[in-house]
Amino acid sequence: DADVTQTPRNRITKTGKRIMLECSQTKGHDRMYWYRQDPGLGLRLIYYSFDVKDINKGEISDGYSVSRQAQAKFSLSLESAIPNQTALYFCATSETSRYGYTFGSGTRLTVV
Amino acid sequence: DQQVKQNSPSLSVQEGRISILNCDYTNSMFDYFLWYKKYPAEGPTFLISISSIKDKNEDGRFTVFLNKSAKHLSLHIVPSQPGDSAVYFCAASEGNAGNMLTFGGGTRLMVKP
Numbered sequence: 001d002a003d004v005t006q007t008p009r010n011r012i013t014k015t016g017k018r019i020m021l022e023c024s025q026t027k028g029h030d031r032m033y034w035y036r037q038d039p040g041l042g043l044r045l046i047y048y049s050f051d052v053k054d055i056n057k058g059e060i061s062d063g064y065s066v067s068r069q070a071q072a073k074f075s076l077s078l079e080s081a082i083p084n085q086t087a088l089y090f091c092a093t094s095e096t097s098r099y100g101y102t103f104g105s106g107t108r109l110t111v112v
Numbered sequence: 113d114q115q116v117k118q119n120s121p122s123l124s125v126q127e128g129r130i131s132i133l134n135c136d137y138t139n140s141m142f143d144y145f146l147w148y149k150k151y152p153a154e155g156p157t158f159l160i161s162i163s164s165i166k167d168k169n170e171d172g173r174f175t176v177f178l179n180k181s182a183k184h185l186s187l188h189i190v191p192s193q194p195g196d197s198a199v200y201f202c203a204a205s206e207g208n209a210g211n212m213l214t215f216g217g218g219t220r221l222m223v224k225p
Contacts, residue, residue, distance in 0.1 A: 004155070035215075040121060040217045040218075041217055042114075042116075042118075042201060042215040042216050042217040042218050043156070043201065043215040044215075045212070045213075048212070090155055090156070092155075100146055100148075100158035100161065101156075101158070101213065102158075103155030103156050103157070104155050105153065105154055105155050106153075106154075106155055
């Protein structure tokens with residue numbers, strides 16, 4: 001089993017729909033993150049959580065929300081999807097960034 | 113404004129030659145730097161890192177150089193192999209800011225056989 005599992009791997013949804021992306025990790029780390037990747041812009045931080053009771057906004061949190069259901073689970077929701085949220089989404093976990101992040105394989109989301 | 117920039121979106125090199133990927137940063141408080149490699153349909157994977165107290169770190173074919181005065185780091189791959197073809201992301205963190213990673217835009221490396 002992968003250390004970080006993201007579901008679904010691919011999703012096409014319509015504008016205005018609510019959608020949830022899920023992430024679970026088996027590393028036992030407290031820190032979890034959601035990033036989106038757009039061509040030329042690299043990985044931009046959406047939300048992060050340092051433990052179950054901690055939720056923080058990242059660089060581009062507008063239009064997104066998260067839920068940390070347990071140490072191992074961190075889900076990302078798009079409240080009302082719009083086409084410019086079409087991107088590749090990555091979940092990651094870490095002890096601290098000194099040791100790097102472990103990423104999931106990504107969710108490719110298309111909003112039509 | 114991007115604090116970490118990779119100005120070359122792509123790079124093509126011949127197998128066996130050296131690949132040099134560059135990264136510039138603007139935040140002088142960054143004190144730890146990392147490189148990640150990403151293959152299609154996979155998440156980024158950690159490759160190599162360097163602390164700001166060093167100017168070089170080697171791991172096999174991969175070497176990262178840090179020039180703090182120029183706010184520049186580079187990743188050297190010698191010799192380059194076709195399996196190194198991937199997107200490479202530079203990342204930086206600031207210890208006093210919770211060690212969050214800030215990523216560059218990535219450079220696509222193509223190693224030709």
